[in-house]
Amino acid sequence: MEPTQAIEEALDSFGRQYLAAFAAASTEQALRDERAQLLGKKGALTEALKLMGKVPAADRKRIGERVNAEKAAVDAAFDERLRALHAEARARELTARPYDLSLPGRAPARGHRHPISLVIDDLLGIFRDLGFVVVEGPLVELEENNFTKLAFPPDHPATDMQDTFWVDVAGAPPGARTLLRTHTSSVQVREMSRRTPPMAIVSPGAVFRRDDDATHSPMFHQVEGFLVDRGVSMADLRGVLAAFAERLFGPGTKTRLRPSYFPFVEPGAEVDLSCALCAGSGCRVCKGTGWLEVLGCGMIHPEVFTHCGIDPEETTGFAFGLGVERLAMMRYGVPDLRLMFENDPRFLAQF
Ligand SMILES: [Zn+2]
Incomplete structure (x- = not known):
């Protein structure tokens, strides 16, 4: 073909x-x-x-x-x-139907508050009932508010590079040194400098120090309280602490003051509360002593008043500060502080 x-x-x-x-x-x-x-x-x-x-x-x-x-x-x-x-x-x-109606449901995981927030809320609730006002301060502070006006001597070991995170902040006043606050006591200086007594203030928040082990974290939380007025005495401080202790650990909780030193108070004291778990007979949490070391306190130093423009001849006041983590560890029986900030859901879901 x-x-x-x-x-x-x-x-x-x-x-x-x-x-x-x-x-x-x-x-x-x-x-x-x-x-x-x-x-x-x-x-x-x-x-x-x-x-x-x-x-x-x-x-x-x-x-x-x-x-x-x-x-x-x-x-x-x-x-x-x-x-x-x-x-x-x-x-x-x-x-096409995008889902299979025959599959079993999956409940959304429900979030809840962090144990530190729970304890802070409880503490603030107690002090609010006692007539204190809640005020918060900044985490980045002037050296002046954190140390100088609180009557820390210039060579005080707390001001050392070893203990304090010094930071450079754009817009800080010329010549002023800035840091991550090492305690909530800086709020005392701020509030006493801008308010006229009487005042009763409580201030919660994070503070920072160069520390990191099973019982110390570079970031932890404090609640600071102070009351300023004419004629405030150590007896008023004891009264507030006793009321606080009973509200925190229940009726019958006893308080004990031991002399101690903080630059911004005179006199100063450590405060122990009778152990809520063993009612004073001694247990693992109180290490057999029957007492729990919970906070530091004292009468505000006249020099601090002067630095804040308050006349110490007319006015007196007391201040106290407590570590929130310590209280949370006691309350929940947490053996290692670092668990609080590792954000492991297996730990956090237990509260
Ligand atoms: Zn005990």
């Missing part, structure tokens, strides 16, 4: 059967297989094309155009069906 005739017959027999085959292909792979039947290495159209070389020059243009048109028609039909398959798949995705 003449090559021209052979190609023409092949193209004639080709017909439009592939349209039905394409339409029947229900997946992209099936469609591609159908196309390979025509245009693949051994496809029908490919076989016909192999004869092109033998077609006489006179017929070549006509046959070539017909072959190209046939090929273009196959490609167009293929593209159309492929687009239709993609559209069908997308429509199925969009209309």
Whole structure:
């Protein structure tokens, strides 16, 4: 058979059967297989094309155009069906139910407050009941408010690089040194400098020191309280502490003051509360002593009043400060302070 005739017959027999085959292909792979039947290495159209070389020059243009048109028609039909398959798949995705109603439900995990926040809230609640106002101060402080005006001597070890995080702050007053506050007592200076007595203030918050072991963290929390008025005495301080102790650990809780030293009070004392767990008979938490060391306190030093523009001849006051972590560890029986800040949900979920 003449090559021209052979190609023409092949193209004639080709017909439009592939349209039905394409339409029947229900997946992209099936469609591609159908196309390979025509245009693949051994496809029908490919076989016909192999004869092109033998077609006489006179017929070549006509046959070539017909072959190209046939090929273009196959490609167009293929593209159309492929687009239709993609559209069908997308429509199925969009209309399919996105969830399985037969699966069991998953309850959302419910958050709760951190043990430190719980203890701070309890402490503030007690002091609010006693008439104290809650005030917060900044974590980044001037050296003046943290040390100088609290009558720390310039060479006091607490001011040392070893104990204090000194920081540079843009916008700090010229020549002023700034630090992460080492105690909440800086709030005393701030509030006494801008208020007129009488005042009864309690101030909670984070404080920072260069310490890191099982009982010390570089960041921990204190609650500071102070009361300033005419004629305030050590007896008033004892009264407030006794009321606080009974509210914290229950009726009958006893307080004990031991002389101690803090630069910003005179006289100063450490305060012990009778152990709530053993009622004073001695246990693991109080290390057999029957007493828990809970806070430091004293009468505000006259020099501190002078630094804050208050006349110490007319005015007296007391101040106290307590470590929140210590109290939380006692209350919840936590052996290592670092657990409080590692954010392990297995620990935190227990409160
Ligand atoms: Zn005890």
